[in-house]
Amino acid sequence: MKKVLISLVLLQVVACSNFSSIEKRRIGKIGDSEKIMPLFTNRDPDELRFLRLQAGPLSKQDMRSRTYATLKLRMLATVRDTANTGVGIAAPQVGISKQLIAVQRFDKEGHPFAFYVNPVIEKYSEEKKWGWEGCLSVPGERDTVLRSTEVVIRYRDQDSWQIVRDTVSGFTAVIFQHEIDHLNGKLYID
Numbered sequence: 001m002k003k004v005l006i007s008l009v010l011l012q013v014v015a016c017s018n019f020s021s022i023e024k025r026r027i028g029k030i031g032d033s034e035k036i037m038p039l040f041t042n043r044d045p046d047e048l049r050f051l052r053l054q055a056g057p058l059s060k061q062d063m064r065s066r067t068y069a070t071l072k073l074r075m076l077a078t079v080r081d082t083a084n085t086g087v088g089i090a091a092p093q094v095g096i097s098k099q100l101i102a103v104q105r106f107d108k109e110g111h112p113f114a115f116y117v118n119p120v121i122e123k124y125s126e127e128k129k130w131g132w133e134g135c136l137s138v139p140g141e142r143d144t145v146l147r148s149t150e151v152v153i154r155y156r157d158q159d160s161w162q163i164v165r166d167t168v169s170g171f172t173a174v175i176f177q178h179e180i181d182h183l184n185g186k187l188y189i190d
């Protein structure tokens with residue numbers, strides 16, 4: 001009876017996570033946390049096809065998984081890689097088709113990176129501005145993009161799972177628009 005119970009519990013733990021086995025393999029173990037993840041770029045047709053996919057939402061259970069904790073650390077290591085630094089990163093860029101982004105908050109003291117789960121843009125300001133952008137998935141290129149100067153974002157708090165809204169402006173608003181576009185299969189070169 002005890003054995004049956006244990007296997008039932010194990011089954012439930014396995015069933016709770018939305019990460020596919022390929023994604024789990026890509027994310028690896030907690031011991032890999034410091035290692036950067038290979039970036040998917042537009043130079044490889046298969047990777048570009050992947051970057052064009054609509055990313056799936058994360059569940060409350062995903063938040064509690066070790067896979068999620070490792071993914072966050074590895075995304076952070078990747079975006080902060082001194083050889084190829086970025087100001088934001090989206091999970092699809094490292095081969096994980098999930099709605100997770102990290103954004104460097106230039107509007108906050110110390111410019112920390114913060115993660116956002118299942119983020120969407122609820123409102124774009126009518127005021128728009130042209131600005132230079134680059135992307136870790138489009139190596140060696142830069143171009144100007146017309147973006148709203150202020151956006152209202154909505155996401156899930158990773159601890160409380162409450163819906164949170166935030167109004168962001170300036171360069172940080174540009175990063176949010178760029179990263180959330182990635183979750184919808186859109187690159188800035190589009």
Ligand SMILES: [Zn+2]
Pocket residue numbers: 134135136137178182
């Ligand atoms: Zn990008």
